[in-house]
Amino acid sequence: MSLSAAFFAIIRRDLLLALRRRSEIANPLFFFVLVITLFPLGVGAKPHLLQAIAPGIIWVSALLAAMLSLDSLFRSDFDDGSLEQLLLSPHPPSLLVLGKVLAHWLVTGLPLLLIAPLLAVLLGMPGQSLGVLLLTLLLGTPVLSLLGAIGVALTVGLRRGGMILSLLVLPLYVPVLIFASNAVEMAGSGLPIDAQLNILMAMLCMALVLTPWPTVAALKMSLN
């Protein structure tokens, strides 16, 4: 009972904090929209080319936007000591960290999902791949947040950890990018995509279960 209360208290607190400093929500979303709208300008009036590379563009932008937002996951908690109190709580710290990552995804990942259909239409993506795009984003972006949490936890104690963070996290993001954009592309040509979706789903399950522990261990190291 009190464990779930703590779990929801942390989600509630982080959503409240995000609401009170809105730039945190706006930044990754703004970046996402900006990159995708710039592509047609850069590529020129070639609708077929744009349509062909649309899944890649959307997914690469989503991945970069997710990475851009990672640092805010533990930064302010680390700076003001909330992180110490979090790890001293008698509740299992891995679950509390999972709550934090979930709240972070709701703030930075979910908005991408909501705006993505609009941008997909902008790039001329065929109607039958829209649903698949949303599905891959729904399965893939939480994986990005969960995997990224390990990287942030490792680098939050460093003053300038941004570069190291991207080096650490990007290789882990690549499989998600490959399977997700491939699924959207295949769906556009009317091919079956069960395999890709199954792999994404497996990645999400594995990440949900396996990433909180290393994240907590890394946070403890960063606090020293």
Add this chain to the structure above:
Amino acid sequence: MDKHTLQAQKLSCIRDDRLLFSSLDFTLHSQQVLLLEGKNGSGKTSLLRILCGFREPDAGTVQWCGEPISGSGQYRADMTYMGHLDGIKKELTVLENLQFALALAAQASADADAIQNALARVQLAGFDDMPAHALSAGQKRRLSLARLVLAPSPLWILDEPFTALDKQGIALSEQLMAEQCDRGGMIVLTSHHDLNLPSTDVHRIRLS
């Protein structure tokens, strides 16, 4: 409250190739206060962080009621730590900060009255809807004290609890400490301020 003991055996701490302390032993029982003294950089905070479980000692063990503290949920439930950083969210109000601290501390029942009483106790009554960034440094300390009032756990670990507090604030925290000892709790703290706890059993360790 049950009898508790905090026991440290042969603790040593090395930081950046510098030996801060070694073979440190102490046993702390209920109703005792342990005051760590020493000049800046002598390892007081490092010792406190070892006692919190943030840091593994380079040698030795820390035991709470005979059990090693590392990974023990019971120990974390029995201990409250107040460090240099107060863990207060600037964007949240005083009340929201306290409610969240209580949810984390797994307090079974902390009703609105208890919170109001605790705020009144630390002279922050009427500030409950004030965002924490509008509080002064001393008022933030008082908010941390309110957390101690609300969560009377058997062991308090306090790192320089008197920083930024005015005279009444210091008197108030000394009073809270005396009550903690009367309840059967224990306290480990560092302070450069002279402790004024006449009726309690204060042990001192000087780190050098």
